[in-house]
Amino acid sequence: MNDKANYSLLAPARRSHVLASLSRDGVVRISQLIDELGVSPVTLRRDLAQMEDEGLLVRIHGGAVPPVVIADEDDEVAPSSPEESGAPRTIAVLVPSLNYYWPGVTRGMEQEARRRGVRVLVRAASYSLQDERPVLERFVNAEGVDGLIVAPNTDTPHAQDVIQWLAECGVPSVLVEREAIVLPGNEPVESVTSDHALGAVLAARHLASLGHRTVGLVISRDSPTSRKISQGWDAACRELDLTPTEHFESFLPDRTSPEFSAAVDAALDTAVERGTTALLVHPDAEAMAFADLALARGIRVPEDLSIIAYDDEVAAMFSPALTAVRPPREALGAAAVDLLLRRLEDPSRPVHRVTVNPALNVRASTAPAPERGA
Known part of the structure; x- marks a missing residue:
């Protein structure tokens, strides 16, 4: 078979492909998806x-768009106790997407905000948005919010400008799944992040416990998460005495790329x-593509090749269900709200950078390493 790329x-x-496309582009076209x-x-x-x-999308003529934003300025949250009076605090959230990955994070924010009697405005930007400042300025100037939770695009020319604006806008802010510094003093920005490096270590240790010695890492080229996963993976390979000749790393372009x-x-x-x-x-869609292609080429999963996905957004839906590293999305969102409210209550407190550990969910796509020569 000389055209291995043309598999369904x-x-x-x-x-997963549709959700990833919606997250990136804000719309999908049936003709393109075919x-x-x-x-x-x-x-x-x-x-x-x-x-x-x-509830994952809304169909339109010729395609589909994301569902309605899960919270907006018309939503109101009642105070958490009858003793509270007056208007509740309002925090604004700007994340890259309200589809893949981020719904769990924003759900955790909303649950914690509701528990604390706080009103939440949620907006989705886009990974293609080069400068989030206009959206953030509307939050501060038009909406009059008390605080901001932001996941800015860190790979654009305006990334540091956005961070500087957040530091100077007069409204407390917390970064979620992002880390940054404020110039010129290189002061760290308050943040809540998943320990993605630990997630990679958990995956490597699981594979080593099954006797795997020759392993590989395949990650999305453009994801901010990939860099941390790669760091953890390298550390795990050193810990487990895997030499550079025994493991490899491959970087994938965007799923919609012709490449x-x-x-x-x-x-x-290579594998x-x-x-x-x-x-x-990393992420789930790429893991599914690998499993699909392996099965199409007669490579059994997991008997010949064990596969672990990173994100665990839709990994359990595959057959066989994919073992996956799951970042603590809901806990991450709740921690971001808690950190911001603590800052509002005590503006003089030291800067906090909170890290939340992921978990490994073992399913059917990993098994003991096949015996060499078998």
Whole structure:
């Protein structure tokens, strides 16, 4: 078979691809998805209808858009106790997406805010938005919010300008899943993050406990999370005495890139050539693509190749269900609200940077390493 890239994704991987595209672009077109996923219009429309029933998207003519924002300025939260009086505090949240990954984070924020009697405004920016300052300025100037929780795009020319603006706007702020400093003194910004490096270590230790020695890491080239995963993975390989000849790292382009299928093929080719028996793949959609292609090429999962996904957003929906590292999304959101409210209550307190540990959910896609020569 000389055209390995032209394979059709299974339903869970198709769903993940659609959600990732919505997160990035704000809209998906049926004509484009048919080409990208290699499925019939009937299959795709059935997928979109089911996802709409689940509240994941809203169908429009020729495609789909994200669901309605989960909170807006018209939402009001009653005080948490009858003794409280007056208008509740209002905090604004700006995250890159209200689809993949971030709904769990914002859900944790809303739950904690409701418990504390705080009103929340949620907005989704976009990974393609180069400068979030206009959105943040509207929050501060037009909405009159008391505090900000922000996940800025850190890979743009305006990234440091956004951080400087946050430090000078007069409203307390907390970064979520981001870390930054304020110039010129390099003071750290208050933040809540997942320990993604530890997540990679948990995955590597699990594979080592199953006897895997020749392992690989495949990560998204453009994700801020990937850098931390790579750092943890390198540390784990040193801890487990895996030498550079026994493991490899591969970076994938965006899933909508025309280079994506070829990159998946090339990474799987590398794994086969090196006798790799296990992979950690970030994020879920990419892990599903690897499992799909491996199965299409007659590589059994997990008997021949164990696969761990990173994010655990939709990994359990695949067959076999993927073992996955799950960042603590809800706890992360709750911690961000708590940190911001503590800052509002005591503006003089020291800067806090909170790190929350992920967990490893073991499922059917990992198994003991096959015996060499078997």
